[in-house]
Amino acid sequence: xxxVIFSIDVEAWHDARVIQTMQPHLNTKKxxxxxxxxxxxxxDSLDEYGGKATFFVLGRIAKKYPxxxxxxxxxxxxxxxxxxxxxxxxxxxxxxxxxxILNSKDILEQCSGKAVSGYRxxxxxxxxxxxxxxxxxxxxxxxxxxxxxxxxLHPEYGLSDAPLAPYYAHxxxxxxxxxxxxxxxxxxxxxxxxxxxxxPSLFTKHCMTTxxxxxxxxVFYIHPWELDDAQPRVGSxxxxxxxxxxxxxxxxxxLIEIFKTVKTVSFKQWIEKHRKQITTRI
Ligand SMILES: [Zn+2]
Numbered sequence: 001x002x003x004v005i006f007s008i009d010v011e012a013w014h015d016a017r018v019i020q021t022m023q024p025h026l027n028t029k030k031x032x033x034x035x036x037x038x039x040x041x042x043x044d045s046l047d048e049y050g051g052k053a054t055f056f057v058l059g060r061i062a063k064k065y066p067x068x069x070x071x072x073x074x075x076x077x078x079x080x081x082x083x084x085x086x087x088x089x090x091x092x093x094x095x096x097x098x099x100x101i102l103n104s105k106d107i108l109e110q111c112s113g114k115a116v117s118g119y120r121x122x123x124x125x126x127x128x129x130x131x132x133x134x135x136x137x138x139x140x141x142x143x144x145x146x147x148x149x150x151x152x153l154h155p156e157y158g159l160s161d162a163p164l165a166p167y168y169a170h171x172x173x174x175x176x177x178x179x180x181x182x183x184x185x186x187x188x189x190x191x192x193x194x195x196x197x198x199x200p201s202l203f204t205k206h207c208m209t210t211x212x213x214x215x216x217x218x219v220f221y222i223h224p225w226e227l228d229d230a231q232p233r234v235g236s237x238x239x240x241x242x243x244x245x246x247x248x249x250x251x252x253x254x255l256i257e258i259f260k261t262v263k264t265v266s267f268k269q270w271i272e273k274h275r276k277q278i279t280t281r282i
């Protein structure tokens with residue numbers, strides 16, 4: 001399996017949407033970010049098994065921890081933008097979005113010394129209501145995006161009729177949808193995050209094999225806080241609580257199983273090798 005694209009959305013535990021939903025008045029300025037140790041663990045594990053990845057770093061995190069961005073680049077990985085402060089695009093105007101994606105790109109390029117060409121929206125908030133984002137990404141100098149979840153089961157995100165394989169969403173922007181598998185005509189997400197933590201490893205492996213054999217990349221994502229079982233607990237027992245806190249203690253073990261099975265690549269590496277197979281335009 002050569003086509004497993006591994007990505008990490010580098011943000012703090014309190015940046016997660018479900019935390020803000022459960023605890024809207026949480027004073028995040030007083031919260032520790034707890035982002036360094038799990039990100040370094042990911043870098044060490046990728047080194048150990050020879051994998052590469054794309055790290056979509058929040059501008060706020062890059063500004064606070066510029067050496068972390070330098071370390072990501074030093075280890076040979078790609079840095080992309082996750083916006084500046086994790087406000088979903090569905091809550092932003094066109095002008096605010098353009099400012100955010102330009103600002104975060106600038107900060108990341110200054111920290112990394114490398115051109116930033118990839119973007120992932122906070123909370124996968126590229127939906128059918130704001131596909132104008134592609135125009136902004138092109139204007140800001142990005143060349144690909146990976147913000148679309150091509151399914152309809154989540155109340156806050158998803159673009160249910162998007163293709164499952166990478167496609168041109170704009171003249172100059174390739175969209176890499178997060179991986180979903182079709183079961184009995186229903187698209188089921190299997191590309192990371194809580195979907196990964198809550199599923200057995202065998203299911204993830206089955207999806208990886210099925211998707212890569214269908215000649216499309218398996219696009220996987222994880223957050224540093226999903227590797228941190230000791231993070232503070234906020235909120236009370238609910239679906240959101242379960243989504244955020246379930247099975248955090250087994251994430252590292254499950255990730256090692258992936259690293260042992262496949263040599264992961266970054267988006268940049270995949271594009272360099274496979275750009276010609278992207279033929280769909282919408
Ligand atoms: Zn995020």
